[in-house]
Amino acid sequence: DTGVSQDPRHKITKRGQNVTFRCDPISEHNRLYWYRQTLGQGPEFLTYFQNEAQLEKSRLLSDRFSAERPKGSFSTLEIQRTEQGDSAMYLCASSFERESYEQYFGPGTRLTVT
């Protein structure tokens, strides 16, 4: 399967703990995106990378959230001191360079904070 992959698929953590998610984009895609989806809502944009550069961040991305893409390939999203409101599906997507190209989404990581 050469699609976008995410790990883990599910994560249950206690409030206050740190969690890290990984995304592996489609290999020839240089753009990578993170979104968050809560129940009954559409995905909401969190951040965007072109190669290793983080070029766009949403106001949703509080200072407890950090994302990296160190070598322009895979990306990690870390949430520090998790809160119950962080419970959501975290989606990663990738695309080719031109802005008209569609984004391809991974299966998501479902985070539950207890």
Place this chain on the structure above:
Amino acid sequence: AQSVAQPEDQVNVAEGNPLTVKCTYSVSGNPYLFWYVQYPNRGLQFLLKYITGDNLVKGSYGFEAEFNKSQTSFHLKKPSALVSDSALYFCAVRVMNTGFQKLVFGTGTRLLVSP
């Protein structure tokens, strides 16, 4: 600001009948428009997009959508629905040439196709 509205939370249609899932958009500029489908516990799957050109775009699984600039709409259609089309459908928009890369999604429409 850019936004997308999907006015129907759920659309019910019988198998074999045509289906329409509605989407309207609001942008300050020229839009790129997309439809995605989401099956339970799965990520979003790309169906089709409008960039420029022909207002009727064809996509995967027999779906098509019509771009209407005067009505700022981009409704998803299929001539004959299948039970397997039952899923959650999202419309999304991105504004051209703004440098912003994010997609803005609607709240989704659940399509239920009955046998």
